[in-house]
Amino acid sequence: MNKLIITRWKDAILTMLQSEREALQIDVEPDGDRSILGNIYIGKVSNIVKNINSAFVDMGGGRTGYLSLADDFLHYAGNRASDGKLRQGDEIVVQVERDAVKTKAPVLTGNLNFTGRYFVLTSGKKQIGFSSKITDSGWKQDIKPYLEALKDEDFGIIVRTNAPGASKKDLELELAQLRETFRKVMDNAKNRTCYSLLYRSDPSYLTGLRDSLKASLEEIITDEPDIYETVKSYLACYQPEDLKRLTLYEDSLLPLEKLYRIEKTMEEALGKRVWLKSGGYLVIEPTEALSVIDVNTGKYSGKKTLRDTIMKINLEAAQEIGHQLRLRNISGIIIIDFIDMEAEEDKKALMERLKEIFSKDPVKTTVVEMTKLNLVEVTRKKIRKPLYEQVSQI
Numbered sequence: 001m002n003k004l005i006i007t008r009w010k011d012a013i014l015t016m017l018q019s020e021r022e023a024l025q026i027d028v029e030p031d032g033d034r035s036i037l038g039n040i041y042i043g044k045v046s047n048i049v050k051n052i053n054s055a056f057v058d059m060g061g062g063r064t065g066y067l068s069l070a071d072d073f074l075h076y077a078g079n080r081a082s083d084g085k086l087r088q089g090d091e092i093v094v095q096v097e098r099d100a101v102k103t104k105a106p107v108l109t110g111n112l113n114f115t116g117r118y119f120v121l122t123s124g125k126k127q128i129g130f131s132s133k134i135t136d137s138g139w140k141q142d143i144k145p146y147l148e149a150l151k152d153e154d155f156g157i158i159v160r161t162n163a164p165g166a167s168k169k170d171l172e173l174e175l176a177q178l179r180e181t182f183r184k185v186m187d188n189a190k191n192r193t194c195y196s197l198l199y200r201s202d203p204s205y206l207t208g209l210r211d212s213l214k215a216s217l218e219e220i221i222t223d224e225p226d227i228y229e230t231v232k233s234y235l236a237c238y239q240p241e242d243l244k245r246l247t248l249y250e251d252s253l254l255p256l257e258k259l260y261r262i263e264k265t266m267e268e269a270l271g272k273r274v275w276l277k278s279g280g281y282l283v284i285e286p287t288e289a290l291s292v293i294d295v296n297t298g299k300y301s302g303k304k305t306l307r308d309t310i311m312k313i314n315l316e317a318a319q320e321i322g323h324q325l326r327l328r329n330i331s332g333i334i335i336i337d338f339i340d341m342e343a344e345e346d347k348k349a350l351m352e353r354l355k356e357i358f359s360k361d362p363v364k365t366t367v368v369e370m371t372k373l374n375l376v377e378v379t380r381k382k383i384r385k386p387l388y389e390q391v392s393q394i
Contacts, residue, residue: 001218005341006205007256012394013227014262017212019033023265025326027204028390036063037099038201038385040112041371042077042194045090055086057094057108065108069095073124074110077189093189099385102288112185114178114199117210117239118166120158121178123186130159133359139164143171150220152177152239156180162214174238190368204384206234209242211362217242223249223256233296269327270388276320280313283301284324286386290333294322297339314338315353321359325365325380334378341374351376 002024005016008031009308017025028036036059043057052070069086077091088093098107111124118208130140136282143159150172151157185198192198201207205227209220220235220242222228228248235243249256257263274282275298283294295317297309304312321336341347347370351352354376358365361380368377384390 001221002207002216003315004209004212004217005256005262006220006222006224006231007262007293008224009262009266011394013203013205015208016260016262016265017208018260022322022323023269023327025208026266026269026387027208027327027329027384028387028394030394033393034203035099035201035384036096036106037198038096038113038115038207039095039197040095042091042189042192042197042198044194045086045092045107045304048086048088056105058195059094063106065094065096065106066104067108067110067286071110073112075112075123075186075189077192077194081229088378091194093185095199096387097251098382100387101385103380108211112182112183115207116160116174116178117173117214118160118163119169119178120160121175121182122156123154123159123182124156124235126153128157128159131161133161134159134164136164147171147175152179155179163353165214177238178231185327202234204379206231209234210238221249221256222247222248229261262269264340266391270391274320275314276313277318278313280317282317282320282324282329284330286330286388290335291330293324293334293336295336295338307341307343307346309337310341311350312339314350317356318357322354322361325358326361326363329363329384330386331380331382332365333378336376336378338374338376347374 001016005018007014012028012030015027016023041059043059043065044060045055047056055067055069057065057067059065074086075093077093092110093112094110095112096106097109100106111122114121128144128151131186134140146168149155188198202210207230220231222231225248231246232243235246272283272285274284279298281296281298283296285292297313317338324330325334325355339352341350351367351370355367358367363383364381367378368379370376
């Protein structure tokens with residue numbers, strides 16, 4: 001069972017998902033300067049660069065985003081009909097799909113997504129899809145006709161991991177709320193001026209609450225009265241069953257930050273070296289193009305054979321790497337340099353274990369291959385900024 005800790009830390013709001021043993025995920029958002037991820041704007045096409053098949057869209061306020069010309073889901077502001085040709089000066093409705101990372105501009109899309117606890121309503125892809133983590137084929141076959149009857153022709157539905165545990169009444173209620181939000185945004189796009197913010201996404205501490213696995217969240221704790229009231233209102237509207245889990249922490253003798261070792265946890269999550277229980281360690285190096293993780297034997301002094309020793313450390317490292325990717329929100333291309341193994345069956349066993357570990361990550365993470373140099377290539381979907389970049393903004 002997990003706890004969601006929400007507090008203020010260094011002029012930011014820190015949200016930490018905590019298991020019984022360790023922090024699983026951390027988000028840091030500057031207080032009063034929220035991320036634009038998920039926001040929907042009326043933007044103006046400022047430049048079209050055909051050789052990279054992209055357009056740059058001005059969202060106002062000095063912000064410019066990147067839009068692929070392969071995006072087939074564009075909605076034009078005002079009453080202009082789509083003719084399939086995007087032009088400089090066009091005013092279009094766009095959503096921030098990926099946060100700005102390092103020197104790269106935010107990625108935009110015309111496929112507007114409205115996310116709830118059970119569904120994502122999509123304006124571009126009109127079919128019904130299911131999260132790959134929903135494995136109950138019988139439930140999917142039963143629920144799909146029910147959702148088809150509720151769905152309109154101008155939007156699609158992605159069924160999220162929490163949906164199988166909800167009643168049909170709850171599913172229908174959330175879908176109605178998402179539909180109403182979608183309709184409101186599209187109606188406003190016809191009348192609002194360029195650079196208008198049509199939809200603001202929830203702050204990260206509320207999206208963390210929304211995205212948590214329904215059966216795994218034991219308690220929601222904050223020591224900030226204003227955040228407590230915001231979360232309470234959100235839960236009353238969208239997750240009333242979780243109101244009993246919300247606690248306002250008020251012990252002045254032992255602050256929340258000290259109780260959950262937040263300063264120490266942040267220091268470790270931003271550090272370069274991570275020690276393993278066996279005495280081995282990881283070195284984690286993020287760069288502009290990719291992230292590199294090196295596995296080392298360190299202080300390990302076991303009595304097993306060399307082959308068994310290497311396998312033990314590599315398997316332990318694989319488990320910790322899965323934890324660190326989520327904790328630090330490392331994404332994009334990741335290269336892992338495990339300790340070299342000679343036996344093909346050992347390599348295969350390690351790769352299978354990695355796939356099993358990464359399958360539990362809420363963010364899509366894919367094991368690509370092990371190269372001839374015994375380097376393991378991994379990709380993790382980019383959504384939010386990595387933790388070290390989030391912290392650098394405060």
